[in-house]
Amino acid sequence: xxxxxxxxxxxxxxxxxxxxxxxxxxxxxxxxxxxxxxxxxxxxxxxxxxxxxxxxxxxxxxxxxxxxxxxxxxxxxxxxxxxxxxxxxxxxxxxxxxxxxxxxxxxxxxxxxxxxxxxxxxxxxxxxxxxxxxxxxxxxxxxxxxxxxxxxxxxxxxxxxxxxxxxxxxxxxxxxxxxxxxxxxxxxxxxxxxxxxxxxxxxxxxxxxxxxxxxxxxxxxxxxxxxxxxxxxxxxxxxxxxxxxxxxxxxxxxxxxxxxxxxxxxxxxxxxxxxxxxxxxxxxxxxxxxxxxxxxxxxxxxxxxxxxxxxxxxxxxxxxxxxxxxxxxxxxxxxxxxxxx
Amino acid sequence: xxxxxxxxxxxxxxxxxxxxxxxxxxxxxxxxxxxxxxxxxxxxxxxxxxxxxxxxxxxxxxxxxxxxxxxxxxxxxxxxxxxxxxxxxxxxxxxxxxxxxxxxxxxxxxxxxxxxxxxxxxxxxxxxxxxxxxxxxxxxxxxxxxxxxxxxxxxxxxxxxxxxxxxxxxxxxxxxxxxxxxxxxxxxxxxxxxxxxxxxxxxxxxxxxxxxxxxxxxxxxxxxxxxxxxxxxxxxxxxxxxxxxxxxxxxxxxxxxxxxxxxxxxxxxxxxxxxxxxxxxxxxxxxxxxxxxxxxxxxxxxxxxxxxxxxxxxxxxxxxxxxxxxxxxxxxxxxxxxxxx
DNA sequence: AAAGCTAATCTAAACGTTTCGATTTAGTCA
DNA sequence: TGACTAAATCGAAACGTTTAGATTAGCTTT
Numbered sequence: 001x002x003x004x005x006x007x008x009x010x011x012x013x014x015x016x017x018x019x020x021x022x023x024x025x026x027x028x029x030x031x032x033x034x035x036x037x038x039x040x041x042x043x044x045x046x047x048x049x050x051x052x053x054x055x056x057x058x059x060x061x062x063x064x065x066x067x068x069x070x071x072x073x074x075x076x077x078x079x080x081x082x083x084x085x086x087x088x089x090x091x092x093x094x095x096x097x098x099x100x101x102x103x104x105x106x107x108x109x110x111x112x113x114x115x116x117x118x119x120x121x122x123x124x125x126x127x128x129x130x131x132x133x134x135x136x137x138x139x140x141x142x143x144x145x146x147x148x149x150x151x152x153x154x155x156x157x158x159x160x161x162x163x164x165x166x167x168x169x170x171x172x173x174x175x176x177x178x179x180x181x182x183x184x185x186x187x188x189x190x191x192x193x194x195x196x197x198x199x200x201x202x203x204x205x206x207x208x209x210x211x212x213x214x215x216x217x218x219x220x221x222x223x224x225x226x227x228x229x230x231x232x233x234x235x236x237x238x239x240x241x242x243x244x245x246x247x248x249x250x251x252x253x254x255x256x257x258x259x260x261x262x263x264x265x266x267x268x269x270x271x272x273x274x275x276x277x278x279x280x281x282x283x284x285x286x287x288x289x290x291x292x293x294x295x296x297x298x299x300x301x302x303x304x305x306x307x308x309x310x311x312x313x314x315x316x317x318x319x320x321x322x323x324x325x326x327x328x329x330x331x332x333x334x335x336x337x338x339x340x341x
Numbered sequence: 342x343x344x345x346x347x348x349x350x351x352x353x354x355x356x357x358x359x360x361x362x363x364x365x366x367x368x369x370x371x372x373x374x375x376x377x378x379x380x381x382x383x384x385x386x387x388x389x390x391x392x393x394x395x396x397x398x399x400x401x402x403x404x405x406x407x408x409x410x411x412x413x414x415x416x417x418x419x420x421x422x423x424x425x426x427x428x429x430x431x432x433x434x435x436x437x438x439x440x441x442x443x444x445x446x447x448x449x450x451x452x453x454x455x456x457x458x459x460x461x462x463x464x465x466x467x468x469x470x471x472x473x474x475x476x477x478x479x480x481x482x483x484x485x486x487x488x489x490x491x492x493x494x495x496x497x498x499x500x501x502x503x504x505x506x507x508x509x510x511x512x513x514x515x516x517x518x519x520x521x522x523x524x525x526x527x528x529x530x531x532x533x534x535x536x537x538x539x540x541x542x543x544x545x546x547x548x549x550x551x552x553x554x555x556x557x558x559x560x561x562x563x564x565x566x567x568x569x570x571x572x573x574x575x576x577x578x579x580x581x582x583x584x585x586x587x588x589x590x591x592x593x594x595x596x597x598x599x600x601x602x603x604x605x606x607x608x609x610x611x612x613x614x615x616x617x618x619x620x621x622x623x624x625x626x627x628x629x630x631x632x633x634x635x636x637x638x639x640x641x642x643x644x645x646x647x648x649x650x651x652x653x654x655x656x657x658x659x660x661x662x663x664x665x666x667x668x669x670x671x672x673x674x675x676x677x678x679x680x681x682x
Numbered sequence: 683a684a685a686g687c688t689a690a691t692c693t694a695a696a697c698g699t700t701t702c703g704a705t706t707t708a709g710t711c712a
Numbered sequence: 713t714g715a716c717t718a719a720a721t722c723g724a725a726a727c728g729t730t731t732a733g734a735t736t737a738g739c740t741t742t
Contacts, residue, residue, distance in 0.1 A: 001728065011692045016730060026690065046451040047391050048728035051697050056388065058431075058452070066407075066417050067614075076407050079434055088448060090399075091432040093420055107429060110387040111399070218614070250618040273408075273559070277591040278619030342698065352722045357700060367720065389698035392727050 001044070007036035019044060050112065059115045059300065060108030062092040062101060063141075064216070069243055069272040070287060071119065074141070077293025078117065085301055087114070096216060098122035105130055115300045117141055123184055137303035141296050144186045151299045153292055153315040157187045160285045160319030161194025161239070164267050167283075167321060168237050169202045172330030173265060177228040177235035179245050181216040191241050191269065210235055214245060221245025225252035229264065236330060237265035243272060246282070265327035269319075281324035288317050342385070348377035360385060391453065400456045400641065401449030403433040403442060404482075405557070410584055410613040411628060412460065415482070418634025419458065426642055428455070437557060439463035446471055456641045458482055463525050478644035482637050485527045492640045494633055494656040498528050501626045501660030502535030502580070505608050508624075508662060509578045510543045513671030514606060518569040518576035520586050522557040532582050532610065551576055555586060562586025566593035570605065577671060578606035584613060587623070606668035610660075622665035629658050 005012040010029050017023040018033045025033070036042070050056040059082055063071040075091065082089050090113065092104035101121050108116060109130070116138040120127055123145065131138050131148050140152035168176055178195050181188045192211075199206055212227055214220025221240055228235055229252060240246035246268035253260055260266050260280045271286035295315050302310075346353040351370050358364040359374045366374070377383070391397045400423055404412040416432065423430050431454065433445035442462050449457060450471070457479040461468060464486065472479050472489050481493035509517055519536050522529045533552075540547055553568055555561025562581055569576055570593060581587035587609035594601055601607050601621045612627035636656050643651075 012729080013692060013694095013731080014690085017691085020730085022731080024690075029691085043447075043451055045392075045453060045728055047388055047397065047453045048697090049730075050388050051386075051392050051699085051728080052730045054697075066420070067413055072408055072413050076434065079407070079432065080436075083433070083445075088431050088433070088452060090429050091420065092424070092429070093417065095421075104424075106384075110384055111429060112386060112388045247614055247618055254618065272615070273588055274613075274615050274619070277588055277595065278615070278621070278623075280619070282619075353699080354701080354722055354724090355720085358721085361700080363701085365720075370721080386698050389727090390700075392698080392729085393700045395727075 001042065003040055004033065004036045004042045007040060008032040055114050056112050057086060058088045058090060058111070058113050059117065059304075060090045060092065060105070060111075060113040061117045062094050062104050062108070063119045064094055064096045064121045065244075066091070066093050067244075068270075070142075070270045070289065073289040074119075074293045074296075077290055078297050081294055081297035081301070085297075087304075094121050096121045098124050102126040109134065109136070115139075115304050117296055117300060119143055120145060121185065137300060137308070139296055139299045139303075141292070142187060146186075149312045149314070151303070151313050153295045153299065153317065155187070155287055155292070156316050156318050157190035158194040158197075160321070161191045161241075161269070162198045163194075163319075163321050164239065164283075164285055165195050165198035166202070167323070168239070168265065168267065168327060169198065169204075171237075171265070171327055173237040173327075174204065175207070175210060175233065175235040175237070177225075177238040178211045178241070179221055179224040179228070179238065179249060180211065180213050180241045181220075181245075182213060188241060195239065216242055216244060218244045218248040218251075221248025222252050223248070225249035226256070229253065229256055229258065235264070237267070237327065240266070240268040243268060243270040261326050261328040267327060271322055275322065276324060280326040282326045283324045284322050285319045286322050287319050291317055342383065344381055345374065345377045345383045348381060349373040396455050397453050398427060399429045399431060399452070399454050400458065400645075401431045401433065401446070401452075401454040402458045403435050403445050403449070404460045405435055405437045405462045406585075407432070407434050408585075409611075411483075411611045411630065414630040415460075415634045415637075418631055419638050422635055422638035422642075426638075428645075435462050437462045439465050443467040450475065450477070456480075456645050458637055458641060460484055461486060461526070478641060478649070480637055480640045480644075482633070483528060487527075490653045490655070492644070492654050494636045494640065494658065496528070496628055496633075497657050497659050498531035499535040499538075501662070502532045502582075502610070503539045504535075504660075504662050505580065505624075505626055506536050506539035507543070508664070509580070509606065509608065509668060510539065510545075512578075512606070512668055514578040514668075515545065516548070516551060516574065516576040516578070518566075518579040519552045519582070520562055520565040520569070520579065520590060521552065521554050521582045522561075522586075523554060529582060536580065557583055557585060559585045559589040559592075562589025563593050564589070566590035567597070570594070570597055570599065576605070578608070578668065581607070581609040584609060584611040602667050602669040608668060612663055616663065617665060621667040623667045624665045625663050626660045627663050628660050632658055 001012050001015050005015045014025060014029060015033055018025045018030055063075060066072055066075060079089055090108060094101040094104055115136050118138060119141040120143050128145060128148055131145060131150050138150050140150055144152055144154055180192055183189050196206055212224035214224050225238060238249055240249050253264060258264055267283045269285045271284040275282045275284055342353050342356050346356045355366060355370060356374055359366045359371055404416060407413055407416060420430055431449060435442040435445055456477050459479060460482040461484045469486060469489055472486060472491050479491050481491055485493055485495055521533055524530050537547055553565035555565050579590055581590050594605060599605055608624045610626045612625040616623045616625055
């Protein structure tokens with residue numbers, strides 16, 4: 001900017017005023033400045049600017065895994081929303097690891113992001129502290145933090161799973177295997193209670209042996225499904241609490257020489273673009289990713305636009321059961337036949 | 342930092358020295374500084390630091406679409422690599438739009454990123470200019486820019502498609518539909534020549550009517566496949582030049598009441614995690630995403646570490662044909678039977 | 683014609699670091 | 713003891729902007 005000012009024979013203040021349009025600059029000087037900018041190929045240094053004005057127009061976004069299609073989609077929507085609003089987004093993947101997450105958040109805060117969107121992983125003092133008394137607005141995505149009430153948008157996980165399990169029950173399934181992630185994140189807890197209560201309202205007992213816990217990865221889904229399907233009294237249906245794990249589960253089914261839905265019905269949480277193209281067409285619980293992303297963005301943008309006083313908001317969206325053909329109806333006796341097999 | 346200095350009764354220079362370990366600081370002062378930092382909850386302002394030292398430890402990454410599984414995977418790998426190296430990454434999606442891309446690159450440059458990784462879309466003066474005389478190192482990913490020789494890592498698209506088409510020919514297919522994106526990006530051109538030459542070496546004529554061009558989106562794949570499959574003399578196989586378009590193509594096959602591979606064989610460029618789980622298990626060309634991501638990152642990191650003199654490097658990786666069961670062998674006469682049907 | 687406005691431009695301080703060179707302190711050696 | 717050296721600490725300038733307030737010039741108004 002100094003060079004531009006010199007070339008245009010004006011002060012840097014005038015150049016700044018011209019660029020930002022803060023004051024009217026005469027025709028003559030405008031022309032000279034414009035020309036100098038072009039000649040020099042000047043670009044405003046956003047770092048210096050940020051230092052002075054105290055805002056970076058950048059937000060931080062952390063997700064566990066970008067390859068999980070749910071997060072891929074949400075990240076995409078959020079990215080677009082902030083792009084439109086003139087913000088850049090720094091993306092961090094925490095890899096389902098708590099210390100990674102702490103590190104990433106620290107990094108983002110150091111870089112003076114104006115706001116933070118966190119799809120947290122695990123629980124930890126640092127996160128709570130950050131969310132509690134960070135001087136930047138943060139909105140929690142998908143996963144809440146106990147006892148912390150910042151802005152957040154989440155799914156009604158309980159209801160969604162309740163509906164899905166009820167659907168399986170109506171088809172006649174009685175032994176429904178359940179593959180979950182660890183209960184240190186809210187969605188896994190809420191999904192589990194949905195399962196629990198659906199069984200309960202159908203008058204079925206909760207069978208511990210039908211529930212397997214993994215670490216949300218494909219490999220865990222594989223192991224879990226292998227175990228479930230090797231049970232003497234094999235489940236006739238399997239529910240997977242996320243998408244990567246269902247891929248593992250499907251591979252287990254394949255490797256055991258079984259097929260879906262003939263031998264075992266399958267439902268999973270989170271829809272994906274291929275679901276209705278290949279066979280079996282998987283019945284899934286679709287999260288409204290577009291809405292989730294947009295609401296998350298707009299919650300944060302609202303704070304960034306100065307609305308800091310409003311009490312914290314909790315948005316709860318509904319999932320939708322996408323019934324396809326990965327679940328088959330069971331005759332009254334079929335269940336018993338299958339379990340004897 | 343000023344506050345810390347005051348609280349610890351030292352100068353800011355000493356605090357800085359302590360934090361960065363640039364000079365030895367006495368036990369006593371170290372203790373006081375450490376305590377002051379903790380009490381105040383001080384965090385170093387990376388913006389101010391960047392302004393002073395002239396580096397942001399941030400890189401910019403632009404891709405057309407993050408929801409395309411190829412880019413999802415590559416972004417994920419790149420993200421990890423830079424994370425390890427202590428860099429943050431700013432992610433931008435250009436949405437296959439040239440002016441978007443210009444805008445995004447401008448934005449990243451304004452923000453003083455230390456380097457740029459660009460999976461470009463379209464062609465344009467601004468990009469060429471940027472790549473040519475940006476004062477930051479840039480590496481091109483997946484798609485090259487004609488006449489610009491910066492560092493880049495690309496696939497041997499020609500060979501990969503040649504192999505895939507040859508495979509179809511060996512199965513007895515003679516009429517192979519080809520769904521491509523616009524030819525303004527190198528991979529689409531190179532893939533096309535692979536198709537072309539495979540036909541040529543089999544002594545087959547190139548049939549214009551079997552090639553449909555779209556805009557890389559699912560919807561385009563749908564339209565293209567619809568047209569191809571409605572031809573009087575319908576192709577017995579379809580090749581899709583990217584992943585999103587094959588999803589559209591599969592939907593078209595489904596909607597026409599046809600099935601794969603019985604009625605039409607399908608191969609697509611880019612593998613995806615579900616490929617071998619559902620039916621038909623799609624035969625694909627898998628790009629070595631891990632290697633691509635890592636090489637791209639290491640090329641850029643090398644420049645960032647000061648190796649600015651080395652001549653530009655062009656890394657070419659090989660794709661791999663993942664043969665599954667979406668292509669069926671054709672008897673000598675089957676082709677004719679199918680075309681008559 | 684003097685005083686008062688307005689519009690345009692400028693000067694200089696500030697944002698929070700890093701870093702160079704200066705200063706202080708303590709220790710060593712002749 | 714005095715000069716010299718090394719170690720520790722500090723003062724102040726610099727990075728490239730923004731912005732408040734000062735200054736100047738050109739008009740109106742009386």
